Amino acid sequence: MWKRGRRHPGQLAPRLLAVAGAGLLAVLSLACGNDKDKVTLGLIVKRESNPFFVKIEDTAKDTAGDDNVKLLTAAGKSDIDNRTQVAALAKMTAEGAKGILITPANSSAIVPAIEKARRAGVNVIALDTPTRPRSAVNALYATDNFEAGDLIGRYAKAKAKADSIEPKIAMLDLAPGITSGQLRHDGFLKGFGIKDGDRRIVGSVNTLGETGRGEAGMKALLAKDPGINIVYTVNEQAAFGAAAALKAVGRSNDGVILVSVDGGCKAIKDYVRPGVIDATAQQYPENMAREGVKALAKAARGGPKPTGFLNTGLELITRDPVKGVPSEAVAFGVRNCWG
Numbered sequence: 001m002w003k004r005g006r007r008h009p010g011q012l013a014p015r016l017l018a019v020a021g022a023g024l025l026a027v028l029s030l031a032c033g034n035d036k037d038k039v040t041l042g043l044i045v046k047r048e049s050n051p052f053f054v055k056i057e058d059t060a061k062d063t064a065g066d067d068n069v070k071l072l073t074a075a076g077k078s079d080i081d082n083r084t085q086v087a088a089l090a091k092m093t094a095e096g097a098k099g100i101l102i103t104p105a106n107s108s109a110i111v112p113a114i115e116k117a118r119r120a121g122v123n124v125i126a127l128d129t130p131t132r133p134r135s136a137v138n139a140l141y142a143t144d145n146f147e148a149g150d151l152i153g154r155y156a157k158a159k160a161k162a163d164s165i166e167p168k169i170a171m172l173d174l175a176p177g178i179t180s181g182q183l184r185h186d187g188f189l190k191g192f193g194i195k196d197g198d199r200r201i202v203g204s205v206n207t208l209g210e211t212g213r214g215e216a217g218m219k220a221l222l223a224k225d226p227g228i229n230i231v232y233t234v235n236e237q238a239a240f241g242a243a244a245a246l247k248a249v250g251r252s253n254d255g256v257i258l259v260s261v262d263g264g265c266k267a268i269k270d271y272v273r274p275g276v277i278d279a280t281a282q283q284y285p286e287n288m289a290r291e292g293v294k295a296l297a298k299a300a301r302g303g304p305k306p307t308g309f310l311n312t313g314l315e316l317i318t319r320d321p322v323k324g325v326p327s328e329a330v331a332f333g334v335r336n337c338w339g
Contacts (some may be wrong), residue, residue: 036067036301037301038068038069039068039069039297039300039301040071040096040097040098041064041070041071041072041100041101041300042071042089042097042099042100043056043072043102043293044089044092044101044103045073045074045075045076046075046076046081046103046105047078047081050079050209050237051265051338052262052264052283052338053285056103056127056285057075059286059289059290060101060292060293062290063289063290063293063294064293064297067293067297069293071293072091072092072097074088074092078105078210079105079210080105080106080175080178080208082106082109082110084105085104085105085110085113086113089102089116090113090116090117092117092122093116093117098121098123098296098299099124099125099295099296099297099299099300100117100125101292101296102124102125102126103126103128103129104126104130104131106177107130107131107178107179108132110136111132114131114137123138123296123300124138125137125138125139125140125141125292126142127141127285127288127289127292128285128288129142129178130142130180131179132179134309138306139295139307139308139309140308140309140310141287141291141292141295141309141310142180142288142309142312143281143284143313144311146184146187147187148283149184149186149190151191151281151314151325152232152259152260152261152279152280153188153191153232154192154324154325155278155322155327156232156259156278156279157191157193158322158323158325159278159279160229160230162322163257165230165257167230168202168227168229168230169192169200169230169232170204170222170231170242171188171204171205171232172214172217172218172231172238172239172241173205173206173234175206175207175208181209181234184261185234202225202228203220203221205218207233207234207238209235209237210237210238210241211240211244213238213241214233214238214239214241214242214245216241217238218231218241218244218246222245222249228256230259231246231256231259232259232260233260233261234260236260236261236262236263236264236266236271236277236280239277240267243258243271246258253275253276254275257278259279260279262281263280263281263283263315263336263337263338264337264338265337267280267337268317268330268333268334268337269334272317273319278318279317279320279327280318281314281315281316282314282317282328282337283313284313284314285338286338287312287313288312291310291312292306315328315336317329317333318330
């Protein structure tokens with residue numbers, strides 16, 4: 001079942017497809033037993049301390065177990081740990097992986113290692129974060145990160161207008177070299193109707209998507225201008241830090257518009273529901289992992305190689321909808337959250 005406008009043809013609904021897919025796998029298992037050839041695949045995530053990547057790994061393991069796949073796994077120490085990912089690609093290739101899923105820690109620096117794996121006959125799908133260039137991998141299974149940024153930018157602009165707020169914007173970004181963060185940043189600017197360097201932007205800081213760095217960055221920007229009233233955060237880990245910094249200086253939820261991307265359960269229940277985060281663009285990492293494992297397993301057994309871009313879904317979640325920006329309520333966000 002497909003959901004409305006923000007999903008495109010071929011794009012996955014967040015939960016219904018998961019349920020249908022699980023049912024189909026169960027039927028096939030009963031009918032055929034474990035008669036598929038066992039294949040080896042790999043999964044490399046940025047780090048295991050972020051619940052987003054934990055959900056990707058857990059879903060990939062579950063899918064591999066259902067599909068007679070031996071799944072090799074590896075994770076970096078941070079969102080920018082390219083060295084570990086390079087080593088993992090080489091190791092998994094040497095161990096016989098026929099396909100590898102990877103969430104790139106550096107969209108450009110990882111490309112030579114991916115190309116080496118592909119020359120050795122390994123199919124590679126990027127999850128979550130595009131490589132630069134995108135053609136470095138067979139396929140990309142991810143959220144439309146530019147659209148995610150655009151949605152929260154449009155929301156922040158509309159809410160600021162409704163609340164008669166003269167914008168003073170803080171930008172809590174990811175890090176240079178990671179395309180998902182840059183796409184969200186650029187999308188937010190487009191949605192808000194501004195460009196880098198606009199006088200309404202107080203400043204931007206790189207958080208590496210971490211709570212501690214988000215808090216420190218927000219404190220630094222508040223020291224520069226205590227009147228900041230709109231906060232863009234690249235992910236919810238950074239948003240948690242921003243919220244802590246705002247609370248420490250006595251800034252109330254009503255006085256600041258805080259927007260983010262991810263849609264994890266903690267954020268929806270503990271931050272969006274009480275209005276600390278005004279809106280978040282919910283992603284569906286289960287779709288990325290499940291469809292990635294299935295596509296690589298099929299290719300390893302002689303089927304078609306994965307190609308192109310699979311948009312794995314996106315919804316804006318808020319308790320306070322604004323006119324002209326499509327969104328879902330907190331209850332929907334809780335039903336469809338992850339982690």
